[in-house]
Amino acid sequence: MSSKGNSSIPGACKKFKVFLVLCLFSVSSSDDLQVLLQLKSSLSKSKTKVFDSWNPENNLISRSPCKFSGISCNSNQSVTSIDLPYSQVSGWIDFGSVCELKSLTKLDLGGNSLFGNITDGLKNCTKLTYLDLSLNSFSGAMPDLSNLVDLRFLNLNKTGISGEFPWESLEKLSSLEFLSVGDNPLLLRSKFPTEVVNLNKLYWLYLSNCSLEGQIPKEIGNLTELSNLELSSNYLSGEIPETIAKLTKLRQLELYSNELSGKIPLGFRNLISLKRFDASANRLEGDLSEIKSLSNLESLQLFENKLSGEVPEEFGEFKFLVNLSLYGNMLTGPLPQKLGSWADFNFIDVSENHLTGEIPPDMCKRGSMQKLLMLQNRFNGSIPANYANCSSMTRFRVSNNSLSGAVPEALWGLPNLDFLDLADNRFEGSIGPAIQNAKLITQLHLQNNIFSGQLPPEMFEASSLKLIDLSFNRFSGDLSPGIQRLTKLNSLYLQGNGFSGEIPNSITQCAHLNNIDLSQNSFSGDIPSSLGSLESLNSLNLSRNQLTGGIPDSLSSLKLSLLDLSNNRLSGPIPQSLQDSYSNERFFGNPDLCSSSIRFFKPCPSDSPMSPKLRTILSCLLVLTTLVLVVVAMLIFVRRRARDRKSSKSGSSWDVKSFRILNFTEQEITSAIKAENLIGKGGSGNVYRVVLDNGKDLAVKHIWNNNNNNNAEDNRKRSRSGTAAMLMRRSGYLPEFDAEVAALSSVQHVNVVKLYCSITSDDSSLLVYEYLPHGSLWDRMHSCDKVNGRLDWEARYEIALGAAKGLEYLHHGCTRPVIHRDVKSSNILLDEFLKPRIADFGLAKIVQGVCRDGKDSTHVIAGTHGYIAPEYAYTYKVNEKSDVYSFGVVLMELVTGKRPIEPEYGENKDIVYWVCGRMTSRESILGLVDSSIPIAVREDAVKVLRVAVLCTTRLPALRPSMRAVVQMLEDAEPCRLITIAIDKSNSRKHAQLAEYKDGKPNSNKLSP
Known part of the structure; x- marks a missing residue:
């Protein structure tokens, strides 16, 4: 018995040890479980399904978290890894709690939507070897990391x-191998x-765009x-x-967008493993000799430097090269003729150099080339025939060279x-009928060559064309009516050719035309009156042709910045509205035109001296007409008084004044002025959205004739409102309603809001406008919800240019200039295509002439704080230069994304003070x-910001006119961006490819 009992003791001990181990596992597992459940709770609002498996009930026996998604454990069932990259996890995370996982070695939360501070609790994760918090939305400073001595991988790229x-x-x-900040x-x-x-184990170092300055230390060679x-987009200087x-061992070296200078260093040729090298947008000089041995290069980007010398012949032997961008340097000599002939060559941009010789023939040999950009050099010879088969080509630009042939x-x-750009060369021949196959072409630039012949009818099958420039060639023949098929056409430049025949009426089917220049040709016949239907037309030049007939009155409806009809064979009177709007030189060279008011033109027949008998007859007719009008006026007055008496008993009546053709009645408008249609409130009344029976939307501003229609005292005074209004008019003060009607009733411009009509009664007045669905620029820039998304730079630029053109028209294009006096982003409305309209003319002033002090101004203080020009404070006078100042503030909003008044500017300071105080260096x-x-x-x-600074100059006389502002903005036309998101291995960096307006790529970042 005792012997058997003794023999069973070791087995019992063994079972007890197993039990103790299981208990320890259970305790450890239970602690880790609680940490993970707490983490799940803090991230409970995430849309991810990754936490669906984080349920301890799935394993009631061990209650272990080791089978949770994204969780790994060691043999002791302790959590060693949280691996949840790109898992749609969002919320605030407590790093102190997470670091209670004593065995945690890997924490990967990259590519999620985490926010809040990265707290000091992170220092307790002392066993971490891998930490990835990249691509999140954290804020605040990064805590001390010195406790994480075992870290080998640290990715903090784009954490916020x-x-x-x-x-x-x-x-x-000292163990770090991968570092990205x-x-x-x-x-x-x-x-x-x-x-x-000193981190000599690093194989990956990414410090781009993290505000580094000074020089790259020579100790970089220790790594x-x-x-x-990658050290790009910083403020690094020196060599x-x-x-x-x-x-x-370098495979990728990126130093672009810094201020580096000097030559490419000696010994650089030793980097024979280098595949991608980008040092563009610096100040490097010297030649490319240190690069000619780097035969493994796939991408070489050195644009916008000061490099000189020839492109090494060895580049033609680079068998992996697919991207080459050297534009904006001082390179000379020819390009290697074998360039790009080995690999799947993608693009070349060597524009703006002094290169000579012929275009290498085989860059599209493997059929993958997309962009050939060689403009502004001295290339000669013809276009190699091989490129006619390059179906992958999207941009072919060789303008401003010495190329020739067909x-x-x-x-x-x-x-x-x-985009096909062959301008400023010596090309000859005609446009081939194959152009009908170019279904995607938007721009065709052939100006300043020796092209000839008629335009093939197939050309008008290229229906995506937006710009055609064939100026100063030898084209001839008629302009085909088939042009109507180019419905997207925006600009047509045919000047300086031999075109003849009539201008086809069908051209008005190109409803988006903005610029037409047919000057210096042999067009004949009448000017089509249908041109007046092109509402978007901004520039019309028909000078130096053989046009006959009269000037169509329909042109008066256009608000053109340029009209030139000079040197034709036109006859008849010059429409009065055109005489007031344009320089008289625009009509010279037409000896049969007449005018009673323009010097150097003969008087029209109706203005010639009359015989006494004819004068007597006309005088009698005038007296008789006057008597008839007086009688009719009295009858109208009597009837209106009777109607007013009747309406005073039955309710208010409405008086409608239309300024455009209306397809609605006042009943449709007035019946919709109710609370559910309210979309805005202002100091003078409310704004309503009205949906007509035909589905068209309108915006209606409801202005009460007294400041507060609910005020009893105002109600008692309402019977005197007509007299008060009359007195205000006599004193020279226009109420808001009258000012807005006066300013907009005759205005027709694509960038000024359309006023359809006014509807008035004794109590209130309605202004009926077009409805702009995207609200105001202020809402898109500064509203909290930003429901429609952030405006990209191209959209902001187009808004700036369009709004500037609207103001230019008000200042320079109207019969009598209009000063807006309240230019601000909330008064710039956006249509469905984000095209801007200048709106809200309640404070507008129509310039009547020269004031007593000899200056065109008004003494009424108007405007909005933050936009008001400084001269208000010391002169109380405002002219068109005050609008320019306010517009400059709007430009600053567009560039900086900030409001005109912000606490960060300081007490009593605004955005103008803030911007000007920081324009001290490029950085x-x-x-x-x-x-x-x-x-x-x-x-x-920044180009637009510089225009804004000029507009906000303190002295009004030093500010540019709006006409000059438009020109400066057009000169600042932005890049066309193509953003290519590339998963850059573990760094998850986004690369960008930017293309300038002339087609130059700003950068083409390739990633391993």
């Missing part, structure tokens, strides 16, 4: 952190961190394991250190071609640009 980065804490992270532009500026160059080094040649026939019809100016605007187009935004 700000303030001062704890670079010094990296000194203790890039794309955090809110970090405070700092020198290149010397702690980084000999680096395969990727590239020669020690960089020690980094022989264009290969099939080149006209490349199926993916968007500080770029820092003013809205952070949501991509880096690739911030230089374009």
Whole structure:
């Protein structure tokens, strides 16, 4: 018995040990479970399904979290990894709680929507080897990282952190192999961190766009394991250190958008593993000899520097090269003729250099080339025939060279071609009928060549064309009525050719035409009166032709910035409205035109001296007509008084004054003035949205004739309102309603809101406008919800230019100039295509002539705080230069994304003070640009900001006119952006490809 009992003790002990181990597992697992459940609770509002498996009830026995999605454990059932990248996780995370997982070695939360501060609790994760918090929306400063001594992988790319980065804490992270702190532009500026160059195990270093300044230290050569080094979009200066040649394992080196200078360093040729090199947008000089041995290059971007010398012949032997961008340098000599003939070559941009020789023939040999951009050089010879078969080509631009010969026939019809630019060369021949196959082409630039012949009818099958410029060639024949098929056409330039025949009426089917120039041809016949139906037309030049007949009155309905009908064979009277709107030189060279008011033109027949008998007859007729009109006026007065008496008993009556053709009645309008249609409120009344029976939307402003229609005292005074209004008019003061009607009743411009009619009664007045569905620019820029999304830079630029054209028309295009006096972003409305309209003319002033003080101004203080020009404070006078100032403030809003008044500007300070105080250096100016605007187009935004600064000059006389502002904005036309999102391995960086208006790529970032 005792012997058996003794023999059973070891087995019992063994079972007891197993029990103890299970208990320990259970305790550890239970602790980790609680941490994860707490994490799940804090992220409970996430739309992800990843937490569906985080349910302990699924495993009632062990209650282990090790089978949760994204969770890994060790053999002791302790959590070692939280791996939830790109899992749609959102919310605030408590790092102190997460770091209670004692065995945690990996924390990957990259690519989610986490927010809040990255707290000091992170320092307790002392066993972490892998930490990825990239692509989230954290805020605040990054805490000290010195406790995480085992870290090998640290990715903080685009986390949203700000303030001062704890670079010094990296000194203790000697095991780091991967470090990414890039794309955090809110970090405070700092020198290149010397702690980084001591991390000699790094193979990946990404410090782009994180506010580094100073020089790249020579100790960078210590990081000999680096395969990727990215320091772009910072404020680095000085030379590239020669020690960089020690980094022989580099596959990618990106230094673009800094202020680096000097030559490409000696020994750079040793980087034979380099595949992608981008040092564009710096100040580098010297030649390219140190690069000619880098035969593994796939992408070489050195545009916008000061490089000189020839392109090495060795580039033609690079068998992997697919992207080459060298534009904006001082390179000379020919391009290697074998260039791009080996790999799937994608694009070349060598524009704006001094290159010579012929175009390399085989860059599209493998059928993958998309862009050939070689403008503004000295290339000669003809276009190689091979490019006629390059169906992948989207842009072919060789303007401003010395190229000659005929264009290969099939080149006209490349199926993916968007932009064909052959201008300013010596090309000859005709446009080939194959152009009908170019279904995607939007711009055709052939100006200043020797092209000839008639336009083929197939040309009008290229239905995507928006711009055609055939000026100063030798084209001839008629302009085909088939042009009506180009329904997207915006600009047509045919000047300086031999076109003849009549101008076809069908041209007015191109409803989007903005510019027409048919000057210096042999067009004959009448000017089509249908041109007056082109509401978008801004410029019309028909000078130096053989046009006959009269000037159509319909042209008076157009509000053109340029009209030139000179040197034709026109006859008859010059319409009075055109005499008032345009320079008289625009009609010279037409000896049969007549005018009673323009010098140098003969008087019209009706203005010639009359015989006494005819004068007597006309006088009698005039007296008789006057008597008839007096009688009719009295009858109307009597009937109106009777109607007013009747209406005073039955209710108020409405008086309608229409300014355009109306397809609605006042009953449709007045019946819709009710609470459910209210869309806005102002100081003078409310704004309603009215949906007509035909489905058209209108906006109606309801203005009460007294300030408060509910005020009893006002009601007692209402019977005297007519007399009061009359007295105000006599004293020279126009109430808001009258001012708005006076300003808008005759205005017709694509960028000024349309006023259809006014509807008035004794109590109130209605102004009926077109309805703009996207609300105001203020709402799109500054509203809290931003339901319609943020405006990109191209949209902002188009809004700026359109609004400027609207103001230019008010100041310079109207018969009597209109000063708006309340230009602001909330008075710029946006239609369904985000095209702007200047609106709300309640404070507008129509310039009547020269005032007593000899200046065109008004003494009534008007405007909105933040937009008011400074001269109000000391002169109380306002003229058109006050509108220019206010518009400059709007431009600053568009560029910076900020409001005119913000607390950060300081007490009694505004955006003008804030902007001007920071325009001290290129870096500080770029820092003013809205952070949501991509880096690739911030230089374009700065151009507009400089226009804004000119507009807001303190002295009115130094401000440009709105006509000059429009010209400056047109000169600042922005890049056309193509943003390519590339998953950049573990750095998850976004690359961008930006294309300038002349087709130059600003950058083409390739990633491993």
